[in-house]
Amino acid sequence: ETGVTQSPTHLIKTRGQQVTLRCSSQSGHNTVSWYQQALGQGPQFIFQYYREEENGRGNFPPRFSGLQFPNYSSELNVNALELDDSALYLCASSSEGSSTDTQYFGPGTRLTVL
Amino acid sequence: AQSVAQPEDQVNVAEGNPLTVKCTYSVSGNPYLFWYVQYPNRGLQFLLKYITGDNLVKGSYGFEAEFNKSQTSFHLKKPSALVSDSALYFCAAVLNTNAGKSTFGDGTTLTVKP
Numbered sequence: 001e002t003g004v005t006q007s008p009t010h011l012i013k014t015r016g017q018q019v020t021l022r023c024s025s026q027s028g029h030n031t032v033s034w035y036q037q038a039l040g041q042g043p044q045f046i047f048q049y050y051r052e053e054e055n056g057r058g059n060f061p062p063r064f065s066g067l068q069f070p071n072y073s074s075e076l077n078v079n080a081l082e083l084d085d086s087a088l089y090l091c092a093s094s095s096e097g098s099s100t101d102t103q104y105f106g107p108g109t110r111l112t113v114l
Numbered sequence: 115a116q117s118v119a120q121p122e123d124q125v126n127v128a129e130g131n132p133l134t135v136k137c138t139y140s141v142s143g144n145p146y147l148f149w150y151v152q153y154p155n156r157g158l159q160f161l162l163k164y165i166t167g168d169n170l171v172k173g174s175y176g177f178e179a180e181f182n183k184s185q186t187s188f189h190l191k192k193p194s195a196l197v198s199d200s201a202l203y204f205c206a207a208v209l210n211t212n213a214g215k216s217t218f219g220d221g222t223t224l225t226v227k228p
Binding site: 004008032033035040041042044045048056058090092093099100102103104105107 | 146148155156157158159160163167188202204206208211215216217218219220221
């Protein structure tokens, strides 16, 4: 069984740039959730994708967008980067888009915006 | 709006002593509750969850948690702490009507001293 993987591990961008983060879900899982974890805080829910459709969104602006592919891997895109976007971005996969699902997290992508 | 509070930023215990990491929640409705642990430079790892039924939930690595509806709490406990339990612990809540939107607390750093 393959766990959740994320790429890249670290990324440095400048304000105004765009970034794409990638996540491969655990084998057998069709749901991917993305979270932003700022330093010293808990993860903040960005959105969830279930079978290639958005299945819920947190309080993030439209410049945060995502995709889920037929193999259930996912991308998080952030446009017009701001300094406050600097954070650890976590991806989590689960077996069905249900509230009771256990989520399995990847190691995260550390984004630094200068 | 739903929220999860972890009132202690830091908990220190001696190895072999019992430990408690506190969590309270504020949601309208019936939440599902989760505990995760995060080690340095790693993603979150699932420990246990409360969905329904017995208020005492047993999870990984000897951890357990007690759901208390009247006090809206879900405290994490372990009878005998190990040095290797030292990590950052997160409590999370999900509403049954809002699949995917997990709300996390800001975390509690547990330090177990030999």
